Amino acid sequence: MTTLKEVLAKKIEEHRKRTTKLLVEHGDVKISEVTIAQAIGGMRGVKSLVTDISYLDPYEGIRFRGYTIQEVMEKLPKPEGKDYPYVEGFLYLLLTGDIPTKEQALEVVEDMRKRSQVPQYVFDMLRALPRDSHPMAMFSAAIVSMQRESVFAKAYSEGKFNKYNSWEYMYEDVLNLLAKLPQIGAFIYRLKYKGDTQIDPDPNLDFGGNFARMMGIDPPYDEVARMYFILHSDHESGNVSAHTTHLVASALSDAYYSLAAGINGLAGPLHGLANQEVLAWIQKFMEKFGGGVPTEEQLKQAVWDTLNSGQVIPGYGHAVLRKTDPRYTAQREYCLKYLPDYPLFQLVSKLYDVVPDILKQHGKAKNPWPNVDAQSGVIQWYYGLTEYDFYTVLFGIGRALGVLSNITWDRALGYPIERPKSVTTDMLEEFAKQAQEAKENGHTA
Numbered sequence: 222m223t224t225l226k227e228v229l230a231k232k233i234e235e236h237r238k239r240t241t242k243l244l245v246e247h248g249d250v251k252i253s254e255v256t257i258a259q260a261i262g263g264m265r266g267v268k269s270l271v272t273d274i275s276y277l278d279p280y281e282g283i284r285f286r287g288y289t290i291q292e293v294m295e296k297l298p299k300p301e302g303k304d305y306p307y308v309e310g311f312l313y314l315l316l317t318g319d320i321p322t323k324e325q326a327l328e329v330v331e332d333m334r335k336r337s338q339v340p341q342y343v344f345d346m347l348r349a350l351p352r353d354s355h356p357m358a359m360f361s362a363a364i365v366s367m368q369r370e371s372v373f374a375k376a377y378s379e380g381k382f383n384k385y386n387s388w389e390y391m392y393e394d395v396l397n398l399l400a401k402l403p404q405i406g407a408f409i410y411r412l413k414y415k416g417d418t419q420i421d422p423d424p425n426l427d428f429g430g431n432f433a434r435m436m437g438i439d440p441p442y443d444e445v446a447r448m449y450f451i452l453h454s455d456h457e458s459g460n461v462s463a464h465t466t467h468l469v470a471s472a473l474s475d476a477y478y479s480l481a482a483g484i485n486g487l488a489g490p491l492h493g494l495a496n497q498e499v500l501a502w503i504q505k506f507m508e509k510f511g512g513g514v515p516t517e518e519q520l521k522q523a524v525w526d527t528l529n530s531g532q533v534i535p536g537y538g539h540a541v542l543r544k545t546d547p548r549y550t551a552q553r554e555y556c557l558k559y560l561p562d563y564p565l566f567q568l569v570s571k572l573y574d575v576v577p578d579i580l581k582q583h584g585k586a587k588n589p590w591p592n593v594d595a596q597s598g599v600i601q602w603y604y605g606l607t608e609y610d611f612y613t614v615l616f617g618i619g620r621a622l623g624v625l626s627n628i629t630w631d632r633a634l635g636y637p638i639e640r641p642k643s644v645t646t647d648m649l650e651e652f653a654k655q656a657q658e659a660k661e662n663g664h665t666a
């Protein structure tokens with residue numbers, strides 16, 4: 222059987238020809254234009270990044286390597302008696318574009334198991350941090366603290382590195398780093414919230430199974446972990462965490478520096494942290510309404526109060542999506558199957574009934590529909606993980622699968638340092654003046 226690395230090497234060899242041909246023969250073909258609104262407005266809609274790991278259609282939502290969420294869950298190999306696939310098999314898909322056989326997925330399970338030992342200094346460092354540090358600050362610090370392990374940085378400093386082999390060093394760092402994330406995440410959780418009573422990994426378990434075990438949460442939380450990590454892995458490459466990881470890696474910073482940077486971006490409330498915000502927001506208005514399940518009128522009031530105070534409704538809206546996020550739907554389906562009567566799920570469903578109409582009336586958000594973050598906290602809460610400050614660490618473990626696959630391919634295809642051009646406000650005003658004059662004179666600028 223060929224290993225993941227061997228399959229990937231072959232794919233890279235084939236793919237390089239496509240990228241070279243595009244660059245050499247069609248490099249001057251235009252794929253996008255940039256307006257003043259886009260330059261000021263966060264580059265929304267500017268097509269200027271390339272990735273084959275996933276693609277986000279505004280109406281359909283995400284496809285991983287061309288597969289919908291449902292297809293991924295159906296087609297990938299699963300542990301015996303389980304409904305959700307091996308995370309390791311999903312990584313195989315992200316990296317190669319192929320659905321692995323069970324044997325191929327198990328080869329990755331075994332490889333990652335061998336790489337999973339977390340250095341003691343990471344635990345010591347985490348224990349030395351103030352216990353009220355945010356779990357995302359701890360997670361990011363843990364990742365960057367391991368930079369000394371980078372084989373990529375070592376190869377670079379030893380002059381072994383070139384454009385053709387650099388991906389192999391990146392691949393080693395990526396697998397080494399990913400394999401350690403479940404234990405680091407669970408360690409942070411139990412350090413902060415469970416009096417530092419730690420649970421050792423079980424070498425016979427997979428990524429999701431071991432995470433659930435080390436968190437100390439019984440099955441079927443292992444299934445939730447597999448589902449959650451897969452759903453949160455990738456969302457093409459313009460989102461803050463993916464773009465940041467890619468940008469930092471483009472300076473030939475190694476996977477440890479790059480992922481820590483991406484995780485710092487994920488920690489923002491408009492991005493990954495929104496899943497914590499959703500629960501915080503719900504708790505706040507439930508308290509206000511005396512703790513019971515709010516009526517539809519009370520919910521509407523809470524939504525309007527939030528909007529009128531100038532704040533966003535967490536878990537709603539999106540920079541690209543223009544429909545309900547299929548990652549929201551996948552988690553909603555899980556809830557409908559396993560926790561249909563759970564009051565918090567019913568409340569989140571009621572929000573789905575009232576928020577889109579209110580956001581439409583409010584008239585600002587381009588997308589009034591829920592995103593992934595509106596639904597994920599409910600499931601965690603149901604299984605006893607009520608410390609919502611921790612939720613973005615779960616997101617970060619999942620997101621690492623996608624962004625680290627991306628930077629492996631960045632090095633494989635020799636993508637250069639990223640460096641867009643900036644202009645001044647004076648220059649924008651000059652562009653605007655020229656366009657106005659051209660319009661008045663009957664030409665286009």
Ligand SMILES: CC(=O)SCCNC(=O)CCNC(=O)[C@H](O)C(C)(C)COP(=O)(O)OP(=O)(O)OC[C@H]1O[C@@H](n2cnc3c(N)ncnc32)[C@H](O)[C@@H]1OP(=O)(O)O
Binds near residue numbers: 490491492493537588
């Ligand atoms: C995993 C993820 O990262 S998914 C996104 C998670 N984040 C959230 O759920 C936070 C709430 N949502 C938002 O803040 C936004 O919808 C974002 C950040 C996701 C997308 O931002 P944008 O692409 O700029 O959204 P959009 O173009 O629709 O914004 C236009 C206006 O609508 C507002 N708006 C967008 N979404 C919302 C919302 N949920 N509630 C209230 N107002 C909103 C924007 O703040 C903006 O207002 P402004 O003109 O006063 O600045």
Ligand SMILES: O=C([O-])CC(=O)C(=O)O
Binds near residue numbers: 459460461593
């Ligand atoms: O795509 C985005 O901008 C945000 C998002 O949903 C993600 O990164 O998962």
